[in-house]
Amino acid sequence: MQSSKIDFLGKYNELMQSAIHSSSNFPSKFCDFIVKEFELEAAVLFKLADNGNLEMIGKSFSAKKSLSAEVHLTCPGCKNIKEDNQLNQFIIQSDCSFNITDHIINEGCIVLNIADGQFALLKIAKTNPFSKSEKDNIELISENLKNLLKLWIGSKGLLNNSLSNIISNIAQELRTPTNSIMGFASLLNEENLSATQTEYVGTLKDNAFELLSVINDLIDFSKLESGVTKIILTSINFKDYLQEIVSLFSSKIEKSRIEFVVEISPVIPDSIKIDTQKLRYILLSILTNSVRMTERGKISLSVSASNNKNLVFRISDTSPGLNVKKSTEFFQPFALNELHTTKFGNLTGLGLSLTKKYIEFLGGDISISSGIGKGVTYNFAITGEILSSIEGQLAGLPKPVGTKNKVLVVEDDYATSKLLSNYLSKWGYEPTIVNSAQQAMKIIETQQFLSVIMDIILPDANGFELLKQFRENPITKHTPVIVCSVEAEQQKAFMMGAVEYFVKPINYKYLVEVLTSYKLKKDSNILIVDDDIPTVNLIKEAVEQAGFNAIAEHQSSKVMGMIDNLSLDLAIIDLDMPVVNGFDLIKMIKSNKNFSKLPIIIYTGKESYQDDLKKIDGLFSDLLKKSSTNIEDLAETVSAMINRYDEPSTPEEIKNVKDTVKILLVEDYKHSQIIVTRLLKKNNFESIVVVENGLQAYEQVQEQHYDLILMDMQMPVMNGFEATQKIRELDAYKDTPIIALTAFAMKGDREKCLEAGATDYIPKPIDSQEFIEKVKYYTENKVIKK
DSSP, X not given: OXXXXXXXXXXXXXXXXXXXXXXXXXXXXXXXXXXXXXXXXXXXXXXXXXXXXXXXXXEOTTSOTTOOTTOEEOOTTOHHHHOGGGTTOOBOOTTOSOOSSSSOOEEEEEEEEEETTEEEEEEEEESSOOOHHHHHHHHHHHHHHHHHHHHHXXXXXXXXXXXXXXXXXXXXXXXXXXXXXXXXXXXXXXXXXXXXXXXXXXXXXXXXXXXXXXXXXXXXXHHHXXXXXXXXXXXXXXXXXXXXXXXXXXXXXXXXXXXXXXXXXXXXXXXXXEOHHHHHHHHHHHHHHHHHHOSEEEEEEEEEEETTTEEEEEEEEOSOOOOHHHHHTTTSTTTTGGGOOSOOTTOOTTHHHHHHHHHHHTTOEEEEEEOTTSOEEEEEEEEOEEEOHHHHHTTTOOOOBTTBOEEEEEOOOHHHHHHHHHHHHHTTOEEEEXXXXXXXXXXXXXXXXXXXXXXXXXXXXXXXXXXXXXXHSTTTTTSOEEEOOSSTHHHHHHHBTEEEEEESSOOHHHHHHHHHHTTOOTTOEEEEEOXXXXXXXXXXXXXXXXXXXEEEESXXXXXXXXXXXXXXXXXXXXXXXXXXXXXXXXXXXXXXXXXXXXXXXXXXXXXXXXXXXXHHHHHHXXXXXXXXXXXXXXXXXXHHHHTSOOOOBOHHHHTXXXXXXXXXXXXXXXXXXXXXXXXXXXXXXXXXXXXXXHHHHHHHHTTSOOSEEEEESSOSSSOHHHHHHHHHTSGGGSSOOEEEEESOOOTTHHHHHHHHTOSEEEESSOOXXXXXXXXXXXXXXXXXHO
């Protein structure tokens, strides 16, 4: 009995320390604590917003998986929220509008007055009904929670911290000109520069990128401090995901004197739901710090699982190690800068502090062990939601909406089809099972489906052929298709013509292995396209070392003209390029009958490579239904497009122009005007008028009609929000697409833009690919309609 009390006090003391240090995951730690110590089913802690909405700030592991920080709940009939005299009283309401568990059990809540104008709501669930003594105990617990929350918000706050907002806003101001520097440097790379000028531009981009890394860390840090950051869970194949990170890191240290060893426990399941971006940042930050402290030796990474709940990571290095003082200061901002023996990676002075906060935010903790001459070992764990193999494959299904929940399953194996049917029924879908391609094509003529799940191996047709038929059929060409297969062909279904996929920087040893695996002849021609000249040279060297002929080009706009009379055996193409991006270039190449079967290796430097895979999926579906005759003169068109004058048009110049898309750009920042105008011109949009504030925009739209308006939201005289509202009041602009552009990617910005009347929203710095895709989407039928 005595030992259990001591154990309880130890856990409570640990909880108090978490509150004192304003740990991001304190609310979740508290919820787990009371669930375990008081034998509850689940607990969730909410912030009570001024409008009565409940914003989750913490939950026990046993609570509903669907509850997350981005989900705002309401409970219109809640006495606790509506009546001030119910503060600090535990109330059970049978008509509560939401539950915190997946089971029908007993739930109740209590509202806590933390400070002036700041309220929290604790909701708990229990298997058996609450007794009178249990209710009294809960009210006593809530008093302790209130005190702990006051400690916690001392430096963090349930509401946005004003200092954090100031820091974030300043960082946003810095990010805009920094992004302009990078944009202009990229444009300079397109010119015919000398070797010295190319080196200068490369240095300029590198330094701007370092500055942007610091700014981004500062913004992320302030968002965490002010409670704006959200957990974004994504279903992934964990081993593939980790391999991408390992490959990225390995290629960076390839020329160093460091051995990198990785060990992944076989008990880790394939499918896991985690916040991929934050975990990626955590791993790369710690590994980068290890490299900076280790001049030579070994870095080890091991990953295991505990109780099917946590992913456990251990990273160790053979660096000189840390003394006791440095060990205690390890995660303080800028604490280790003087210990770094080499400049490596993008780790900033805030990187390790942000890493620790991310780990805590994801429900974990981190510790380090070190000593002089003993290296450093990092141990940390984060919570991951384990998915079964079949759940992982079905993660991409659209959500059922009302009666629109029919899913077609094309699967000839009875056991697999039965399993799929059970899962779909459990999740609220209505499955229809067919076992052949012929049956599938017949049934889609009579029924409408939310999605299609299909196997690649079918008795009467190749799955790829069926996929092609789905895309050619007007009934199903926009229906999401999920390839659910145990075959290795599953990944190829995404590619539909491309054969390999890398994330930059490429592991060149692996690239040579891949090239060799194609069994190409020694005189085979391999096309290499990348806007980064050093990367082009490195890939060219790898290709030539493998015994092949390299045809390299860093200006994607020149490729079609260059290869017109060539015979190609393989192409290696970067997706993320200016002017003509990789997606468009692949489309041009594949649409030429001479290269329709050309194998292509694609790669990208973006972190969102899974989104790129989805775009590639759609891209190759488009190629299946387009004939090459439509793009015979495309090379000449692209070549001409590059050399066009990039100044915007005057209103008078385009007033009487017909059969063209007219775009109004509303932007006060001169550099953004230049970059956006050039981007539009390079994508064949000619009729562009630029004004500098919302009032000028409002006056201009009354002079003539524009097909698309690009609206910056922060401007002098009249801001974008007000201008958008006024333009929407004009009858001629009720349905005209207005895309909001803003450098302040803060919580609620997207909603505010849409409420003002914007059709869509793009945060700054602008992603050129996303930007052009949206412009094309909103203007594709404008000329035809005229």
